Amino acid sequence: MYRSFERTRGRAVLGLVGQVEALVRGDVSSCELVEGCLESIRRQESLGAFRVVRWEAAAREAREADRRLADGERLPLLGVPVAIKDDTDLEGETTPFGVAGNHRPAVRDGEVVRKLRAAGAVVVGKTNTCELGLWPFSESSFGVARNPWNPDYSPGGSSGGAAVAVAAGMVAGAVGSDGAGSIRIPAAWTGLVGIKPQRGRVSGFPQTDPFYGITVWGPLARNVEDAALLLDVLSGSHPEDAYQVDPPRVAFVEAARREPRRLRVAVSYRTAFGVSGKLDPEVRGAVERLARRLTDLGHKVFPCDPDYGLVGLGLVPRGTAGAADWLDSIPDARPERRTEVEASIGRVVGRRLLPLARRMDPYLRRKVGRIFQGADVVLTPTTAQPPLRVGAYEGVGYRRTQSGVAAACPYAWTWNVLGWPGVNVPAGFTKAGLPIGAQLLGHDSDEATLISLAAQLEAVEGWAERRP
Numbered sequence: 001m002y003r004s005f006e007r008t009r010g011r012a013v014l015g016l017v018g019q020v021e022a023l024v025r026g027d028v029s030s031c032e033l034v035e036g037c038l039e040s041i042r043r044q045e046s047l048g049a050f051r052v053v054r055w056e057a058a059a060r061e062a063r064e065a066d067r068r069l070a071d072g073e074r075l076p077l078l079g080v081p082v083a084i085k086d087d088t089d090l091e092g093e094t095t096p097f098g099v100a101g102n103h104r105p106a107v108r109d110g111e112v113v114r115k116l117r118a119a120g121a122v123v124v125g126k127t128n129t130c131e132l133g134l135w136p137f138s139e140s141s142f143g144v145a146r147n148p149w150n151p152d153y154s155p156g157g158s159s160g161g162a163a164v165a166v167a168a169g170m171v172a173g174a175v176g177s178d179g180a181g182s183i184r185i186p187a188a189w190t191g192l193v194g195i196k197p198q199r200g201r202v203s204g205f206p207q208t209d210p211f212y213g214i215t216v217w218g219p220l221a222r223n224v225e226d227a228a229l230l231l232d233v234l235s236g237s238h239p240e241d242a243y244q245v246d247p248p249r250v251a252f253v254e255a256a257r258r259e260p261r262r263l264r265v266a267v268s269y270r271t272a273f274g275v276s277g278k279l280d281p282e283v284r285g286a287v288e289r290l291a292r293r294l295t296d297l298g299h300k301v302f303p304c305d306p307d308y309g310l311v312g313l314g315l316v317p318r319g320t321a322g323a324a325d326w327l328d329s330i331p332d333a334r335p336e337r338r339t340e341v342e343a344s345i346g347r348v349v350g351r352r353l354l355p356l357a358r359r360m361d362p363y364l365r366r367k368v369g370r371i372f373q374g375a376d377v378v379l380t381p382t383t384a385q386p387p388l389r390v391g392a393y394e395g396v397g398y399r400r401t402q403s404g405v406a407a408a409c410p411y412a413w414t415w416n417v418l419g420w421p422g423v424n425v426p427a428g429f430t431k432a433g434l435p436i437g438a439q440l441l442g443h444d445s446d447e448a449t450l451i452s453l454a455a456q457l458e459a460v461e462g463w464a465e466r467r468p
Contacts, residue, residue, distance in 0.1 A: 015464070016080055016173045016226040017253075023069060023079045030069065030079030030122065034062035037081040037124055040170045048138075048145045049164040051086050052093055053125040061122045068120070076233050078120025083165045083174040085158075086126040086142075087133060088112050088217070089206065098131040098140035098158075099339065102332040111205040111238050112175055112217050119233040124171060127161030131339040132323050133177065133215075134158070135401065136185045136409045137388060140336075146390055147190060148468035149434055153387040156186035159220065163190040166220050167468060173230045177204070179215035180319065181382070181412025184424035187220055188382035188437020191426045191466060193227045193454065194220045196412075198445045199419030200243030202234045209242035211322030212354060214315065214416040223464040224455040228252035231447070243419070245445055252451055260452035266304035266375035267291045271384075272311050272414055276407040280385050286427040286436040287381050290457070294379070297456060306371045306378060306414075314360050314417035317353035320346030338398035365418055365444075372443045377453060382437035383409045386430045411439065421447040425454050426463040 014022060022028045041053055058081065065079035084090065087097045089110035094103035109117065116123055128143040138145035138160025145160040147153040148168040155163045159176025163186035166174050176183040178196040187194025195218045202217045204210045219230035231252045237244040248255075269284065271277045295301045324346030327333050335343070371378060385408040393401045415422045420442060427438040442450045458464060 015223055016077065016221065016229055019080050019172060020077060024074065030062040030065040031059070033079065034058050034081045034122055034124065037171055040168070041125070044148075044168050044170065046146070047148055047151065047164050047168055048143045049127055049161045049168065049170060050083070050125040051128050051142045051161070054123065058122050058124045065120060065122060075120035076229065077116070080121050081124045081171050082116060082121045082230075083125055083127050083162055083171045084113060084116070084123055085162050085174070085176050086129050087177055088126070088175065090123065090126060093126060096142065096330075097133065097326060098129050098142060099327065099330055100141050100334040101330040103330065111203040112234060115234055115236070116175070121233070127159070127165055127174065129158045129161060131335055132326050133179055133182050134323060134339060134342055135393065136181065136383075136405050137393065138186070139390070139394070144390060147387055147434070149190065150432075152390060153434060154189065154390050154392070156189040156387065158182040160186045162220050163187060163192055163194070166190075166192055166222060169467065173219060173221045173226050175217055175230070175234065176220050177215055177217045178416065179211050179322070180315065180416050181409055183218050183220060184382050184412050184422060184437065184439060185409055187424040189387040189435055191435035191463060192220050192222060192424070193224050193426075194218070194424040195227050195231055195447065195451070196415065196422045197231060197235070197447055198245055198421045200237055200241065200245040201447070203236060203238040203241050205238035205241060208238070208240050212318040212357070213243060213419060214318045215322070224451060224458050225253060225256045228256040228451050248448060250448055252447060255448035255451045256455040258452055260449060260456055263299045263376040263449070263453060264374060265291070265294050265299050265301045265377045265379050266371055267301060267379045268303070268305045269380065270305040270308070271410040272308040274312060275410040276384070277410070278384060278407065279381060282386065282430045283381050283384060283436055287379065287438045290425075290427045290438050291379060293457065293460065297460065304371060304375060306368045308414055309364060309367045311364055311368065311414050311417050314357045314364055315413055317350045317357040320350030321354055322346070324350065338396070338401050341398035368414070368418055369443065376449060378441040380411050380439045380441065382411060382424050382439045384411065386434050386436060415441055420444055421450060423450045423454050425457055426461070426466070
C-alpha cells in the first residue's frame with residue numbers, strides 16, 4: 001500500500017485533468033488513485049474533512065472503473081476520486097446537513113451524485129459542514145473541519161469539509177454548495193478556486209428550489225481547469241427544477257484554456273446597506289495587488305461600486321424560510337439553539353415575506369446590473385477578514401453569531417440573491433500564512449468569462465503549486 005500511495009500522491013498533484021489523462025495512458029490505475037485518496041484521508045483524519053468515508057464501496061467502484069478503462073471506455077472522470085458535501089443525497093447514506101436527528105438513508109442519489117457517477121467518478125465520501133449551511137465555519141456535532149494551513153483556524157463554511165479535502169490533497173476536486181458564499185468563502189480561506197455557478201446551472205434535485213433560489217452547487221479545486229471540468233460534469237437542469245438555464249455556448253473547460261479578451265474590471269469594496277464595511281488591511285492589500293496584476297495583463301481596471309439597494313430583503317426571507325423547511329423535514333431534529341432561532345424566524349416572518357422577495361428580483365437585477373453597462377467583471381474581496389479561529393462561535397447565541405459572521409463575510413451573499421455567477425481566486429496570504437481570496441463576479445450566465453479570466457490570473461500567480 002505504501003508504494004502505491006507514494007506513486008498516487010504524485011498523480012494527485014496533477015489534479016482532476018491530470019488524473020484523467022494518466023488513467024487513459026495507463027500510468028496509474030483507479031485502484032491506486034482511490035487507495036491513495038483513502039490513505040490520505042486516514043492520515044489526516046484530525047482535519048475533520050469527512051463525515052462519511054466509503055472505504056469499501058469506493059475501492060469496489062475503483063476496481064470496476066479499471067475494468068471499464070481496460071475495455072476502452074472513456075468518460076470525463078472515469079476512475080477519478082471526488083468528494084461531496086453532506087447536504088447532497090447519496091444512496092444508502094443519510095443527509096443530516098450538520099443537524100442531529102433520526103435520519104433515514106437516502107433511497108436514491110441526488111442529481112449531483114447521479115451526474116458524477118454518469119461521468120465515471122468515484123465518490124469517496126461526504127464532507128463536514130455546519131448546521132444547515134448557515135455559518136462560515138464547518139463545525140457541528142458530527143465533526144469539526146480544520147484549516148490545513150493551520151489547524152487552529154477554520155477552513156470556512158459551509159462547504160468547509162469539502163475545501164479541506166481538496167486543500168489537504170485528499171481529493172483533487174469536490175462539490176460544495178453556496179447559499180451565501182458557502183463555496184467561495186472556504187475556497188478563499190484554504191487557497192482554492194471555488195465556482196458559484198449561475199442559478200439553475202447545476203440541479204440540486206430532489207431539491208427543486210433549494211433555499212428558494214439562493215443555493216447552488218458547484219466545484220472546489222486547486223486550479224481553474226479542474227474546477228471547470230467538474231462544472232461541465234455537473235451542469236444541466238432537471239425537468240422539475242424551479243430555475244433552468246440554457247447550456248453554455250462553450251464547454252467551461254475550453255473557456256479555462258483560452259485567453260480572455262481585454263476586459264473592463266470594476267474594483268469594489270462596498271458592502272450592502274446595513275452590513276459592516278470594515279475591511280481587514282491585509283485583505284484589502286491582497287485585492288489591490290490582484291487588481292494591479294489584472295492591469296499588467298492588459299485589462300482596464302477601475303474603481304466602481306454596484307448599487308445594491310435593499311438587496312438584503314431578497315436574502316433574509318429565503319435563508320430563514322429555507323432553514324425552517326429543512327429543519328422541519330428532519331424527524332426528531334436536535335439542532336443548536338441558534339439554528340432553531342433561524343428556523344423560527346423563517347416560520348414566523350420569512351415564509352410570509354417570500355412573495356415580496358421574489359417580486360423584488362427583477363428590480364434588484366436591474367439596479368445592481370447597471371454596473372455591467374461599464375464593466376464586464378466586478379472584483380471584490382471574498383471575505384472582509386482572514387480565517388476565523390476554530391471554535392470562535394462555539395456556544396455563542398444567535399444574535400452574536402449572526403452579527404459576527406456577517407461582519408467577517410459581507411461580500412459574497414449579494415450574488416446569491418441575484419443568482420449570478422462568481423468565482424473565488426486565491427489572492428495571497430496574511431503575514432501569519434493564512435490564505436486570502438478575491439471574487440470575480442459576473443453578469444447573468446457569464447461563467448465562461450470569469451473562468452477564462454481566472455485561468456489567466458492563475459498562469460501568472462501560480463497558486464496551484466502552493467500547498468499547506
